[in-house]
Amino acid sequence: MNIVVCIKQTPDSAAKIAVDGGQVTWGDAPLVVNPWDEFAVEEALRTKEKHGGKVTAVCMGVETAREALKTALAMGCDEAILVSDPALKGCDSLGTARVLAGAIRKAGEVDAVFFGRQAIDSDTGLTAGQVARLLGWPALTYVAAIAEWKPAEKAVSVQRMTDEGRQVVESSLPAVISVVKEINEPRYPSFMGIRKASKTTIPVWSLADIGVAADQVGEKGARVGWAEMYAPPARKVVCEMIKGETPEETAAALVDRLIAEKVI
């Protein structure tokens, strides 16, 4: 099977995110593979290990995003592609999806594309669905288990995580699959993989390479504008000591307060 996995580079989940002059900043916190995408990489690798084929990691981003792709290679991906172009600045999720769809088309006969459920920085969770729409493929979102691959019949059956429970869905291939953390336990990069990754050259595809027009992406192509960006106001925490003459009285007073606060 020929599998593509889309990964985004995001600030580490421990980073302190701040808004400075309308711009989001995370200081010098390290950039990592979007944690949700590690599950996507893992599932892609497991699929390859079971059914053969290859896994290509694709990332749209600036030069630094190369490091995220190297992590994917070190985990075991066979190839990695960085899509980078000055015209991409200011992409919304639709622009991102156009770019990823273009890269997937260029990657040849692809059977499945894996995504994480969302990116931990902008958190829209839109990209997988939009890519599926652009490619005209089925979108299998929030997948918690792959029940069965049927490569010969060009089909797959998956379990989707829904609020009510698990939903079993059958679909034709190729398909777009976004995964949730219940699906697996991602591996750590291996040392052999790290050595291989540091020797692998990662090709950079421009918009021209993937046949996407510059006015379809970036600020020009964006349909969504971020009108204003501000940090949520710090919550005011007040500390109140519950007092009483006896322990019983204190306990009763505490219970009254908790009920008043609708905690219990």
Added chain:
Amino acid sequence: MDFALSPEHEMVRRTVREFAQGELAPLIKEADRKQQPPEAMLPRMAGQGLLGICLPARYGGQGLDYLALGLACEELEAVDTSLRVVMSVHVGLNSLGLLQWASDAQKQAFLVPQARGERIAAFGLTEPGAGSDAAAILSSARREGEEYILNGEKIWMSLATRAHHVLWFARTDPRAADPHDGLSAFLVETDRPGVTRGDLHGKLGVRAGSTGWVHLEEVRVPAANRIGQEGEGFAIAMSCLDNGRYTVAAGAAGLIRAALELSVKYALQRRTFGKEIARHQLIQEKIARMAQQYEIARLLYLRAGWMKNQGLRNTRETSLAKWTATEAAFEAAHQALQIHGAYGYSDEFEAERLLRNARGATIYEGTSEIHTLLQAGYALGYRGDRPLRCELPAHQPGM
């Protein structure tokens, strides 16, 4: 001069950090309280390739360099000393000793399964009656045809009850004019008849690690298990220590970093006299010292690792790194505990475990006194290093 770590080294460091934090950190507090190494520890470290990290790929290792070994040790000891001790004995003291001194057939037989983590390796030098004065060991080996017969007792051996292989030092020539010349090294498999062993309990620190004793009584090993030539035992032991001490130094840097991180976090949050204790200058002095000592320890071990990569003799530099870093680690842990006040004195917080763990490292792999003497010896010109018959191979990328 280039002080930057390569992206490959950064990835190794990040991977080991995530692995240690994710897989091993949750097990350590309980293991330390129970004085019982977590069962999962060795298999997980083996599975991740740590047990062969810097051994050449052609001997079943991961093919990374000596700096990667140091970085891994730093990250492991930032979580717990017991994890780094595994690296010190399995990789540093034993496997790198084999890489340096063993014949190719011995490397295939012993080093390959160690590098793959299929066999666990330990190092047996210290005896009940001889530690710093290693040439005074009483263990004996006498040759009989194509075999040696080994007798003796080793103590304070890390991984004693876990190891499949022990690099064992014994006297083959009791009549040697200089006792240093009468020692030889053997690879002893622990499933041979006549091997008994056990764990020691009640250690002050490294309680999540295994430390024990091994007793050999009329244990027969093939002559093919002798590493190096007869009489080379002392030189082999000292080479092994050049590598073990390197891992101890790197680990100590990790312990200082852990002490610093805990201290910063607590000092920013605890308040006295109307302000965060971090605002008190006496607390700042402690924090500043930890930051200073971390950088010193780190630069010293990285230099030693760089020398190993180049194939340069590094006995002096490694000893300096080990001595400096382990003394600084104890001081950092002591001050981290102090910053935590009474909470630091409780095992609910981590500072006391750092303190207990740091204490041992100024004793094993050369006490601080021994390193002081070594450094004085070099400075005064009383000591120098002669080339060895077998040197630790430089790192060869791609091998």
